Amino acid sequence: MTAGQGGGPYGPPQGWNAPPGPPPYGQQSPGYAPTSQEPPLTVRAGIGAFVAGIVMSLVIEVVRLLNWDTLFGPALNDSLGQLSQEEADLMAGLTDSLDVVTLVIGLVFTAVYAVFVWFAWRGHNWARVVLWILAGLGVAFSFLELASGGTPLPIINALTAFEMLFDAVGITLLALKPSSDWFRLRRWQRATGQG
Numbered sequence: 310m311t312a313g314q315g316g317g318p319y320g321p322p323q324g325w326n327a328p329p330g331p332p333p334y335g336q337q338s339p340g341y342a343p344t345s346q347e348p349p350l351t352v353r354a355g356i357g358a359f360v361a362g363i364v365m366s367l368v369i370e371v372v373r374l375l376n377w378d379t380l381f382g383p384a385l386n387d388s389l390g391q392l393s394q395e396e397a398d399l400m401a402g403l404t405d406s407l408d409v410v411t412l413v414i415g416l417v418f419t420a421v422y423a424v425f426v427w428f429a430w431r432g433h434n435w436a437r438v439v440l441w442i443l444a445g446l447g448v449a450f451s452f453l454e455l456a457s458g459g460t461p462l463p464i465i466n467a468l469t470a471f472e473m474l475f476d477a478v479g480i481t482l483l484a485l486k487p488s489s490d491w492f493r494l495r496r497w498q499r500a501t502g503q504g
Contacts, residue, residue, distance in 0.1 A: 349488065352430075355479045444480050448476050
């Protein structure tokens with residue numbers, strides 16, 4: 310293989326320079342070595358877009374919590390009017406607990422999502438794939454929500470649109486060739502004990 314060709318599925322990406330000297334004992338030289346281990350701009354900007362999406366998600370959760378009655382109060386009041394007083398009191402208590410549970414679930418999901426972003430930043434391709442799937446589903450559901458009229462609060466609709474935009478940008482940037490080459494390089498470095 311010559312210096313202008315790709316290094317195969319386990320070799321570094323096309324365009325890396327030949328490594329100096331012989332390979333470490335027990336390892337085969339793929340014929341390439343990186344000139345820089347820094348992530349390219351596409352990876353840095355893509356991860357930044359995902360982080361901005363996480364911030365938008367956290368802001369949306371806080372706004373939902375602070376406006377719980379505005380978002381869900383009318384529907385709840387309609388349903389409570391058809392119940393006895395005891396049932397209405399029970400439902401009101403459950404609703405108060407539901408807003409806390411919803412916030413906790415949203416925060417847990419956001420924390421797990423942030424872990425995948427961190428692993429992608431470290432160059433783990435599996436985390437990039439998981440981000441594509443989760444962000445892709447998020448973009449699809451957000452689009453459907455906004456297309457169906459969104460929520461009664463315009464601020465949540467605007468924040469959802471920004472989160473959707475950031476996720477779409479992150480997906481696109483991490484799918485570009487410089488990003489793919491860097492993730493392949495990082496996999497090769499870990500496989501050869503260099504990263």
